[in-house]
Amino acid sequence: MSQQTSVLYDVPGPRQRRITLISSLVAGVVLLVGAYFLIYRPLDENGQLSMELWGPLIDPSNENFSQVWERIGLGFKNTLLAAALAIVSSLVIGTLLAVLRIQLKSLIRRRFTGVATPLAYLLRGLSRLLSAVTRVCVEVFRGLPVVLTIFFVARGFPEFGLYFDNFWYLVIGLTIYNSVVIGEILRSGMEGLPGGQAEAAAAIGLSPAQTTRMILLPQAFRVMLPALISQLVVVLKDTSLGFIISYEETLNIGKQLIGVLGNPIQVYVVIAVLFIVVNYSLSKLAQYVQRRLARGRKTADTPAQNPPPAALVSQAEGGGGGGGGMGA
Numbered sequence: 583m584s585q586q587t588s589v590l591y592d593v594p595g596p597r598q599r600r601i602t603l604i605s606s607l608v609a610g611v612v613l614l615v616g617a618y619f620l621i622y623r624p625l626d627e628n629g630q631l632s633m634e635l636w637g638p639l640i641d642p643s644n645e646n647f648s649q650v651w652e653r654i655g656l657g658f659k660n661t662l663l664a665a666a667l668a669i670v671s672s673l674v675i676g677t678l679l680a681v682l683r684i685q686l687k688s689l690i691r692r693r694f695t696g697v698a699t700p701l702a703y704l705l706r707g708l709s710r711l712l713s714a715v716t717r718v719c720v721e722v723f724r725g726l727p728v729v730l731t732i733f734f735v736a737r738g739f740p741e742f743g744l745y746f747d748n749f750w751y752l753v754i755g756l757t758i759y760n761s762v763v764i765g766e767i768l769r770s771g772m773e774g775l776p777g778g779q780a781e782a783a784a785a786i787g788l789s790p791a792q793t794t795r796m797i798l799l800p801q802a803f804r805v806m807l808p809a810l811i812s813q814l815v816v817v818l819k820d821t822s823l824g825f826i827i828s829y830e831e832t833l834n835i836g837k838q839l840i841g842v843l844g845n846p847i848q849v850y851v852v853i854a855v856l857f858i859v860v861n862y863s864l865s866k867l868a869q870y871v872q873r874r875l876a877r878g879r880k881t882a883d884t885p886a887q888n889p890p891p892a893a894l895v896s897q898a899e900g901g902g903g904g905g906g907g908m909g910a
Contacts (some may be wrong), residue, residue: 625847635845639852650839657835658856664749664831665818668756672817673810675757676764679716680802681794683769686713688790720762728759729823736827748829752821760817767809771802804875811868815861832856 594602625631637644639651689709694702723731732755739746739754746754775798783793803810822833836853840846 630847635843635848638843638845639848646843650843653835653839654832654852654856657830657832660749660829661818661821661831662860664752664756664821664824664829667753668760668817668821669814671753671757672760672764675761677768677799679720679761679765680768680772681799683713683716683720683765684772684794684798685790686716720766723758723762724766726759728756728820729826731755731759732823733826748824748827751827752824752829752831756817756820759820760813763813764810767806767813768799768802771806772798774805775801807872807875808868811864815864818860818864819857 622631629635633641638646641647686709690706690713692706692709694705697705732752735755735758736748736751739751772794779797779801780793783797784790788796821831824831825834825837828834832853836849840849843849
C-alpha cells in the first residue's frame with residue numbers, strides 16, 4: 583500500500599508539511615477575522631444578536647419558545663412526510679418509466695419474425711409511437727420548473743373535478759417532475775453498461791424483460807446511486823415550494839413566525855440548520871450504502887480457492903500409507 587501511495591504522488595517532506603501547516607493556520611485566521619468584521623460586527627451593531635430576537639428560538643424560558651418550536655415541528659413533519667411520499671412514488675414511477683423506455687427501444691429493433699409481416703410492421707410502428715410519446719412527456723416535464731408543475735397540478739386538477747388536499751397536490755407535483763428525472767438517470771445507467779452483458783443474457787435464453795429486471799436494472803441502481811441520492815435531496819428541498827399553494831411546510835410556517843416575531847434572520851438560520859442536518863445525514867447514508875455495495879462487490883469478485891482434485895488427495899493419502907508400510 584505504501585509503495586502504491588508513493589507512486590501516485592510525492593510524499594511531502596518536513597519543509598512542505600511546515601508550509602502547509604502555516605498556510606492552513608493563516609487561512610483559518612483570515613477567515614475568522616473576516617467573519618468577525620463582515621458578519622459578527624454588522625449583526626451586533628444592528629441588534630440581531632440580542633436575546634430579544636433569539637430568545638423565542640433558543641431560550642426555553644422564553645414565553646414563546648414552546649409555541650414557536652411546536653409550529654416549526656409541525657412544519658418540519660409536514661416537510662418530511664411530503665418528501666418521503668414524493669421520494670417513494672418518484673422512485674417507483676421513475677423505475678417503471680426507465681424500464682418502459684428500454685423495452686420500447688428493444689422492441690423497435692426487434693424483427694418480429696414469428697408473426698405475419700403486416701402485424702410485425704404494426705407492432706414496430708406502435709413501439710415507435712409509444713417511444714416518441716414517452717420521450718415527449720419526459721422532455722416536457724423535465725423542462726418545466728418544478729414550481730410550475732406544482733402550480734398546474736393544484737390549479738388544473740380541480741378543473742377536471744379532481745379535488746385533493748394541498749398536501750397531495752404538492753406530492754403529485756413533485757412526483758411528476760422527479761419521476762422523469764429519476765427515470766432518465768436509471769435509463770442512462772442501464773444504457774451505459776457494457777453491451778456484452780445483454781448479449782450474454784440473451785445467449786443463455788433470458789428475454790429482454792428478464793435481462794432488464796435481473797441484470798441491467800440492479801447494476802444501474804448501484805452505478806447511479808450518487809445521482810439518485812442527490813436527486814432525493816433535491817426532492818426534500820423542493821418541498822419548500824409548497825408555499826405557492828399555501829401548504830404548511832417548514833418554510834411557510836417560518837414566514838408565519840417571522841410575521842409575528844419580526845426576526846427573519848434568526849428564523850431562517852434555524853430552518854437552514856434543520857435542512858443542512860437532514861441533507862448531510864442523507865449524504866452520509868449514501869456514502870455508507872456505496873461502501874457496503876462496493877464491499878459486497880469485492881467479496882463477490884474474489885475467486886474462491888479451488889479445492890485440490892480428488893485424485894491428488896487420494897494419491898497423497900495412499901502415498902502416506904505406503905510410506906508407513908515401508909517403514910514398518
